Amino acid sequence: TFVVTDNCIKCKYTDCVLVCPVDAFFEGPNFLAIDPVICIDCALCVPECPADAIYQDTELPVDQIEYLALNEQLSQKWPNITKLKPVPVDADEWNGVKDKLHLLER
Numbered sequence: 001t002f003v004v005t006d007n008c009i010k011c012k013y014t015d016c017v018l019v020c021p022v023d024a025f026f027e028g029p030n031f032l033a034i035d036p037v038i039c040i041d042c043a044l045c046v047p048e049c050p051a052d053a054i055y056q057d058t059e060l061p062v063d064q065i066e067y068l069a070l071n072e073q074l075s076q077k078w079p080n081i082t083k084l085k086p087v088p089v090d091a092d093e094w095n096g097v098k099d100k101l102h103l104l105e106r
């Protein structure tokens with residue numbers, strides 16, 4: 001599966017959802033999660049993310065490992081998203097800020 005990681009938090013550009021052929025993305029207040037059961041490992045979403053937040057599970061940086069379980073959990077409770085949403089006004093300011101997990105709204 002592919003995994004949305006820390007840098008999506010408060011960036012949430014949503015470009016990723018437009019290219020997913022199986023609608024595997026689920027939307028929280030300030031983050032998206034991929035359902036690992038739905039994801040077919042096509043990798044199309046990776047280059048679409050302006051925050052470079054999406055990785056294959058096997059290539060997750062060590063400090064992003066916890067996002068594997070988080071995507072699995074949060075995708076189960078959040079609604080599906082398939083359309084582009086307005087980008088948060090301060091998204092570009094948060095792009096690249098490290099360790100945003102404490103800012104994740106669930």
Ligand code: SF4
Nearest residue numbers: 020039040042043045
């Ligand atoms: Fe969707 Fe492909 Fe990304 Fe998986 S890797 S979430 S199937 S676009």
Ligand code: F3S
Nearest residue numbers: 008012013014016049
């Ligand atoms: Fe997040 Fe990147 Fe998609 S910032 S919403 S994973 S385009």
